[in-house]
Amino acid sequence: MSARGRKKDSGIPQGVVSRLPVYYRYLLELEEQGETRVSSAQLGEGLDFTAAQVRSDLSFFGSFGQQGYGYNVSDLLKQVRNILGLNRVYSMILIGAGNLGKAIASYENFKHMGFKIQAIFDVDTLLLGNHHAGCVIQPVWYLEEYVQKYPTDIAIIATPSSASQEVCDIVVRNGVASIWNFSPVHLNVPDHVLVEHMHLTDSLLRLSFRLNEKWRAEESS
Amino acid sequence: MSARGRKKDSGIPQGVVSRLPVYYRYLLELEEQGETRVSSAQLGEGLDFTAAQVRSDLSFFGSFGQQGYGYNVSDLLKQVRNILGLNRVYSMILIGAGNLGKAIASYENFKHMGFKIQAIFDVDTLLLGNHHAGCVIQPVWYLEEYVQKYPTDIAIIATPSSASQEVCDIVVRNGVASIWNFSPVHLNVPDHVLVEHMHLTDSLLRLSFRLNEKWRAEESS
DNA sequence: TAGATTGTTAATCGATTAACAATC
DNA sequence: TAGATTGTTAATCGATTAACAATC
Numbered sequence A, B: 001m002s003a004r005g006r007k008k009d010s011g012i013p014q015g016v017v018s019r020l021p022v023y024y025r026y027l028l029e030l031e032e033q034g035e036t037r038v039s040s041a042q043l044g045e046g047l048d049f050t051a052a053q054v055r056s057d058l059s060f061f062g063s064f065g066q067q068g069y070g071y072n073v074s075d076l077l078k079q080v081r082n083i084l085g086l087n088r089v090y091s092m093i094l095i096g097a098g099n100l101g102k103a104i105a106s107y108e109n110f111k112h113m114g115f116k117i118q119a120i121f122d123v124d125t126l127l128l129g130n131h132h133a134g135c136v137i138q139p140v141w142y143l144e145e146y147v148q149k150y151p152t153d154i155a156i157i158a159t160p161s162s163a164s165q166e167v168c169d170i171v172v173r174n175g176v177a178s179i180w181n182f183s184p185v186h187l188n189v190p191d192h193v194l195v196e197h198m199h200l201t202d203s204l205l206r207l208s209f210r211l212n213e214k215w216r217a218e219e220s221s
Numbered sequence C, D: 001t002a003g004a005t006t007g008t009t010a011a012t013c014g015a016t017t018a019a020c021a022a023t024c
Helices: A014-032 A040-047 A051-058 A073-084 A099-105 A140-149 A161-172 A200-219 B014-032 B040-047 B051-058 B073-084 B099-105 B140-149 B161-172 B200-219
Strands: A090-095 A115-122 A135-139 A154-157 A178-181 A194-197 B090-095 B115-122 B135-139 B154-157 B178-181 B194-197
Touching: A014 A040, A014 A051, A014 A073, A014 B200, A040 A051, A073 B200, A090 A099, A090 A140, A090 A161, A099 A115, A099 B099, A115 A140, A135 A140, A140 A161, A154 A161, A154 B200, A161 A178, A178 B200, A194 B200, A200 B014, A200 B073, A200 B154, A200 B178, A200 B194, B014 B040, B014 B051, B014 B073, B040 B051, B090 B099, B090 B140, B090 B161, B099 B115, B115 B140, B135 B140, B140 B161, B154 B161, B161 B178
Parallel strands: A090 A115, A090 A154, A115 A135, A154 A178, A178 A194, B090 B115, B090 B154, B115 B135, B154 B178, B178 B194
Antiparallel strands: none
């Protein structure tokens, strides 16, 4: 039974949530470059947002700036880090060890942010026992027992589309709080489960749509 | 010099563009299941949108339904396919043949939609000559000459962050119209170049933010 | 102090939804 | 015909922006 007419939680607006990681990345860059100070105008300029939007976004969480000065880069970075929840460690499992799964398992960029892949599962018996990111690949029939035994914050689904909903149901009914979904299907989950989609094809189709829109506009000019 | 205060094109709203691939995927599923008919209400139900939104989205492009009946699945699918620009073939190149690059090159889901990777480039000389998705990996110093010689619709950037902007500049100054960016950096491009971001870390950080928001809400209840 | 820039309010802009006449 | 469902309009809701008093 799928959730219907679901209200987006009354919390922080989606747009703000989408921009938070972008601020985080940019602040990280600034800090690496040794910048100590940044204004909302500079932040906006660098990220193609308006200065007003930057200030408005940040003020959802507190007052991190100073009139006449702007923001201290490393202070703001610490704040954003906490806002994003990077002050703790997340245990993840990966289901599906195909090409995409392997790439996720060996992706370095979020390892050092506290996101740890604790176990990898696959149906393919040929893969079993192989290692990725320091994890042995385990048989998918063991998945349910695993999530019952080990608390898991995030389940990464990188299976073929046909298996995704089933895998999703298994982890959801065993209390996994959130899902990072790489398979190109819409997952049905109860309201309390968070799903973040990472749909390669959707993204590419958006691009091809906009390309065609552009070409059509160029033709008729 | 970065684009500033860029106006989103006056065309189709972003939200609609984001949902188009979702409709496409779902219609494909329905057709495979042998469904011939679907209403905006069903479409909405299956995808957690409202029926009104579905109708409103589709009516940006024409009148594809019929009062009292709904939409014919395969007709609507054809329409959406054309709207997305899937009635032609796209030539793509991939820069960066690391784990992620390899996964993209061997990703089956968009090959049969007309997106063809024509060439793969990498700096790593050890990889040169290797094959992925039927392409030989070529040295990145050859990239500029390549894009001058062969018209390219989409450049896929899957390099380490430090190289992304440079690679981006090369393809942009040689007329590549659009970029599908997998590296976690904000690319500076002229207004006429389209960029579609596929930021794994950003997506994961959005998830961790929402997880924390949820946990905070649960605590204080 | 004078200059700069915040945080926030009010005004604007855009997107979603509810409702319904049109009609298959 | 009666029932169903579209496409669209008007009403609502939410997000972005411009402007400015507060103040470092």
